[in-house]
Amino acid sequence: MHRIIEFFRRLWRKLFRRNNLRLGIYGPPNSGKTTLANRICADWLGEEMGSTSRIAHETREVRLKERIIIKNEKGQTIAFSLADTPGIATRIDYRDFVKEGLSDEEAKQRAKEATNGVVQSIDWLEKMDCVLVVLDSTKEPYNQVNATLLTHLAGRKIPTLVVANKIDLKKSNVDRIRAAFPESDILGISAKNGDNIDKIYEGLFTLTAKAIV
């Protein structure tokens, strides 16, 4: 039965969603997911996805941009919907937001919304055809959230590219991410400066091709 369902799922993608796959941007808070989403949207739609902030959990709801069409040097195109998701975390504490200058009330509200955002992110994972997992390359990559998320995506055979973001910062260490997740395809970028962003677009062609095989 699972094989039949998978067969029809692939057939559906081939026939109807080949040119409109859903790409999800996932990862821990403050890893640069929205910055990357903004970069992709700005490059191909001429508009941004959403606001960014130095305070974690700025994105607390899944945001979707429909029908982004990108083109490579060979003239090939792919179309996809892009979902920017709230950061996934195991602990959300309003005191972290208070330290950043929010009032107690604002911080507690933000914590509640961020928690709902985590659940919403995970709920949406079901709807994704392929995923970019954005990690902050200045931070220790091997933690419960990253390991659990990547294991889950591999288990579900959702084509995934790990984006090691913030390579423009001195503390960046992409090799540490490669060592932590040797099974994953990893690409170092700076979403903020646009470093290696072309490689992301090349990677998206590979990723979406895997999603419709």
Added chain:
Amino acid sequence: MPHQCVKCSEVYPDDTSAILEGCACGAKAFFYRRDTILATDIERPGSDDASVLSSTLQRIGDRVVSGDMHGNTVIIDLDMVRSEVDGQYDVDVEALLHRKDTIYTPEEGRYAINYDQLLRRRKQ
């Protein structure tokens, strides 16, 4: 009437060839599934302690097997998102990822769980 594999609990409609050829898991035995249950049941374990949850799942599984279910969904009232202090939350990401059948409602802290999948996991 739908058929359910006795080994993996996969449910097949009654006109499928799988009933003659066997389930994808290799088993060839099926039992009829009563499809008359419509309302929703609620289970309140009272604690998320592993032993309490285990016995709750056991009890739900037994009810499913015996046909003593009133709904096609059972809601287990527990916290996969814990908040002991206002504004501080612990999220069990692994549990959320693996419970693709859950629906979260933050105000009530409730999760709706499809009992077919619940039973499948229990058998595994």
